Amino acid sequence: MNLMITGGAGFIGSHMARRMAPQAERIVLLDNFNNAYDPAIKWANVRALAASRNVVVVEADVRDAARVERLIVDHRITHILHLAAMANVRSSIEQSPLYTEVNVLGTVNVLEAARRHNVRQVVCASTSSVYGADSPVPFTEDAPALHPLASYPASKRAAEIIGHTFFHLFGLNITFLRLFNVYGPNGRPDMMPLRVLEAIVHGREITLFNGGQMRRDWTYIDDIVDGLCAALERPLGYRIINLGRGEPETMLAFVALLEELTGRRALTRNAPAPPSEPPITYCDNTRARELLDFAPKVSLREGLGRTWEWYRRVRGVR
Ligand SMILES: NC(=O)c1ccc[n+]([C@@H]2O[C@H](COP(=O)([O-])OP(=O)(O)OC[C@H]3O[C@@H](n4cnc5c(N)ncnc54)[C@H](O)[C@@H]3O)[C@@H](O)[C@H]2O)c1
Secondary structure: OEEEEEOOOOHHHHHHHHHHOOOOOEEEEEEOOOOOOOHHHHHHHHHHHHOOOOEEEEEOOOOOHHHHHHHHHHOOOOEEEEOOOOOOHHHHOOOHHHHHHHHHHHHHHHHHHHHHOOOOEEEEEEEHHHHOOOOOOOEOOOOOOOOOOOHHHHHHHHHHHHHHHHHHHHOOOEEEEEEOOEEOOOOOOOOHHHHHHHHHHHOOEEEEEHHHOOEEOOEEHHHHHHHHHHHHHOOOOEEEEEEOOOOOEEHHHHHHHHHHHHOOOOEEEEEOOOOOOOOEOOEOOHHHHHHHOOOOOOOHHHHHHHHHHHHHHHHOOO
């Protein structure tokens, strides 16, 4: 397998690259190292990988169609994992043009180059937030998901729909995986788990929406990596598949677990949920179990425990 991972320096991309490096003939990690969060974190994510003989790190932008196509040709890419995206619900509220450009046009560039050069399988990251606030729970892939609450999920849903045309017209194999609330070591600093952990460790206040009653279906990174690997290995035509644990927890329970692990108290403040936030994400992972043999193994307690151990080690916290 000659694999291109777009967004390869990010949280999920760099975990995938570490998993795939021993088995893939070649891995091209494409990333524009943007400053949505500190680019130094992204460079650190790929530093050790760049030393592997079969891994190439390329600073490039998926909006540059010619560059993407050149890389696919030059490296004889057979499989693509397309993760590059602007990926934060709340930051998308004020940046709709950028989110649309990167997440829609960027995806079209990748799919267009893939179909021209006979790439065997493309796996694209979509998101549980496409389900918005009016899909029945647990979320199943057949829900229409036509009422996204912000530009980020709207752009991801648009990409899924455009993806269908590449399958229909050109027979390109494309699997869109709707990822549910991914967390773990090397996690994104702009996401809830690390923000809450930082706040607890530094004695800062945390805002919990709706009295901490919002529920999220937290899914540990290693389980997500298992699902992404299975999807890469199984061309299935055009598919949309949920990838999540299927056990939503309230934010109150989430914070309580971190308090227990860290032995520190959280200072919390209540606020009404912004209109971009759905009250719950809840994965029905039946399809992933059937098609990808997906079987998430890591409970929230175990996963947060591993995340806390990682955090202590890298930050030198006792
Ligand atoms: N982490 C989650 O909980 C979660 C949930 C659902 C979906 N996803 C999706 O999974 C994918 C990976 O997410 P992540 O959490 O690793 O985020 P991340 O921000 O760590 O990784 C995304 C990477 O894409 C790169 N990138 C952004 N725009 C680019 C561009 N124009 N050209 C090239 N590279 C670009 C960024 O620099 C970053 O390194 C994203 O598509 C995201 O939408 C993540």
